[in-house]
Amino acid sequence: MAVSLKTPLVKYRKGEEECPLEMNIPMVSAIMQSVSGEKLAIALAKQGGVSFIYGSQTIEQEADMVRRVKAYKKGFVTSDSNLPPEATLGDVLDLKTRTGHSTVAITDDGTAHGKLLGIVASRDYRLSRMTHDLKVTEFMTPLDKLVTAPATTSLHDCNDIIWDNKINSLPLVDEEGHLQYMVFRKDYDSHKENVNELLDANKSYVVGAGINTRDYAERVPALVEAGVDVLCIDSSEGFSEWQSRTIDWIREHYGDKVKVGAGNVVDRDGFMFLAKAGADFVKIGIGGGSICITRETKGIGRGQATAVIEVAKARDEYYKETGIYVPICSDGGIVQDYHITLALAMGADFVMLGRYFARFDESPTNKLRVGGNYVKEYWGEGSNRARNWQRYDLGGAQKLSFEEGVDSYVPYAGPLADGVQTTLYKVRSTMCNCGALSIPELQEKARLTVVSSTSIVEGGSHDVILKNNVQNS
Numbered sequence: 522m523a524v525s526l527k528t529p530l531v532k533y534r535k536g537e538e539e540c541p542l543e544m545n546i547p548m549v550s551a552i553m554q555s556v557s558g559e560k561l562a563i564a565l566a567k568q569g570g571v572s573f574i575y576g577s578q579t580i581e582q583e584a585d586m587v588r589r590v591k592a593y594k595k596g597f598v599t600s601d602s603n604l605p606p607e608a609t610l611g612d613v614l615d616l617k618t619r620t621g622h623s624t625v626a627i628t629d630d631g632t633a634h635g636k637l638l639g640i641v642a643s644r645d646y647r648l649s650r651m652t653h654d655l656k657v658t659e660f661m662t663p664l665d666k667l668v669t670a671p672a673t674t675s676l677h678d679c680n681d682i683i684w685d686n687k688i689n690s691l692p693l694v695d696e697e698g699h700l701q702y703m704v705f706r707k708d709y710d711s712h713k714e715n716v717n718e719l720l721d722a723n724k725s726y727v728v729g730a731g732i733n734t735r736d737y738a739e740r741v742p743a744l745v746e747a748g749v750d751v752l753c754i755d756s757s758e759g760f761s762e763w764q765s766r767t768i769d770w771i772r773e774h775y776g777d778k779v780k781v782g783a784g785n786v787v788d789r790d791g792f793m794f795l796a797k798a799g800a801d802f803v804k805i806g807i808g809g810g811s812i813c814i815t816r817e818t819k820g821i822g823r824g825q826a827t828a829v830i831e832v833a834k835a836r837d838e839y840y841k842e843t844g845i846y847v848p849i850c851s852d853g854g855i856v857q858d859y860h861i862t863l864a865l866a867m868g869a870d871f872v873m874l875g876r877y878f879a880r881f882d883e884s885p886t887n888k889l890r891v892g893g894n895y896v897k898e899y900w901g902e903g904s905n906r907a908r909n910w911q912r913y914d915l916g917g918a919q920k921l922s923f924e925e926g927v928d929s930y931v932p933y934a935g936p937l938a939d940g941v942q943t944t945l946y947k948v949r950s951t952m953c954n955c956g957a958l959s960i961p962e963l964q965e966k967a968r969l970t971v972v973s974s975t976s977i978v979e980g981g982s983h984d985v986i987l988k989n990n991v992q993n994s
């Protein structure tokens with residue numbers, strides 16, 4: 522389909538200059554422990570969107586996650602299964618159970634970047650003939666019998682070496698013999714280009730990170746140093762002096778070079794406040810998230826559609842007055858794929874999703890089997906589980922005594938790439954129905970109408986006996 526889902530992530534003088542940071546799809550992942558870790562960030566950037574790495578962790582941990590996303594090289598894997606030469610067959614088997622990987626690098630210090638001594642793969646041992654206390658050095662394929670390549674070898678050449686030598690994995694070593702990466706034969710298919718992938722000028726994946734309105738003077742420099750592309754202040758309350766102070770501090774120290782979104786707001790005044798404070802984008806949504814109980818606990822918030830429609834008007838008004846287009850993001854509450862299309866039609870430039878992404882393989886949480894179904898864990902940033910990492914307080918040392926989010930399970934949904942591609946196929950298809958080949962065109966052409974509850978029932982399958990539900994006795 523010739524439909525473009527390109528959309529601006531940060532403000533720009535529309536009509537006069539290119540947006541300095543655009544996405545290829547209108548999706549970002551929520552600033553949450555249970556959603557946006559480095560794996561999800563890489564998987565989403567491959568599809569053309571951006572993750573905001575969660576800020577509810579130490580500055581060092583967050584900066585390290587950003588650094589690892591920026592350092593990621595497609596097809597080059599940092600080995601997660603490594604053992605020292607003293608290790609035994611028993612250790613190999615234990616490690617295999619833990620990582621699920623059957624290729625183990627034997628390095629002098631047992632780390633991913635130690636001096637490479639050999640490789641153990643399944644074909645190197647026979648459990649029926651060997652005891653668990655046998656040393657790996659007795660049965661590994663030693664370095665002098667291994668095919669390796671210099672760390673600077675291109676992925677294309679690595680794949681040729683793998684095919685020519687009929688091997689399953691190729692270790693890449695630096696000049697001192699330290700292991701740098703592994704390239705695996707089975708990953709070959711995923712090495713092919715992703716047409717939508719979102720890269721910076723150095724061909725690294727684009728990644729965002731969440732910040733707060735307290736430790737920004739330390740956190741922002743660490744994230745910038747790690748190579749972050751865009752920041753976002755993570756809070757339920759954007760219409761606040763704390764946020765303008767945070768943006769002021771960033772402008773004072775970095776000018777416009779460091780991009781920072783702010784939020785959340787739910788009305789015109791909130792948007793105008795943040796736009797004037799200098800936010801690069803503005804995030805909308807209080808209380809609508811699937812794990813949010815803010816409206817129930819505090820009685821604040823607003824219906825998501827009402828909020829998006831009002832803020833979109835304010836954005837257009839601000840653009841008319843100043844020539845600056847400040848993109849807006851609808852955050853939370855997306856359940857059906859078509860809700861994304863609706864949010865865009867109502868004027869959002871992109872959407873932020875938590876529950877949606879938490880369901881995929883790449884989210885950082887455990888996959889469990891509950892009641893015969895696979896699920897993944899998903900918890901709110903305002904839940905005790907998330908807050909326990911520490912920062913939560915009300916100005917002083919006193920801990921908040923009530924939760925604003927829940928801890929939950931969501932149905933497991935497989936790999937992110939498949940999920941996102943299916944979702945966006947539907948979005949594009951609806952855009953075609955509306956005669957729109959781009960998001961701005963959708964915003965202009967889509968006709969929104971209020972529906973009754975009867976109409977919603979009518980819209981689903983009804984008054985038929987679904988074959989799936991017929992019990993065969």
Ligand SMILES: NC(=O)C1=CN([C@@H]2O[C@H](COP(=O)(O)OP(=O)(O)OC[C@H]3O[C@@H](n4cnc5c(N)ncnc54)[C@H](O)[C@@H]3O)[C@@H](O)[C@H]2O)C=CC1
Pocket residue numbers: 552733734735755756757758763785806807808809810813815853902903914915916925
């Ligand atoms: N979108 C939503 O509806 C909601 C989202 N959340 C999520 O929960 C997490 C926590 O959100 P919030 O509770 O809004 O966090 P927050 O850190 O923005 O605010 C917590 C409290 O600290 C105060 N505060 C902020 N900066 C301060 C400073 N520099 N000095 C002193 N006091 C300061 C605030 O006024 C507020 O009372 C975020 O991840 C947020 O996205 C939580 C509730 C609702």
Ligand SMILES: O=c1[nH]c(=O)c2[nH+]cn([C@@H]3O[C@H](COP(=O)(O)O)[C@@H](O)[C@H]3O)c2[nH]1
Pocket residue numbers: 551552553806808809810811812813814815816852853854855873874875876877900901902903904925926927
């Ligand atoms: O009231 C809340 N308590 C929480 O604990 C909480 N954690 C996240 N969020 C917000 O929910 C958004 C994700 O929503 P979805 O799961 O519906 O995509 C996120 O992007 C946040 O805006 C919270 N809101």
Ligand SMILES: [K+]
Pocket residue numbers: 808809810811812813814
């Ligand atoms: K809710």
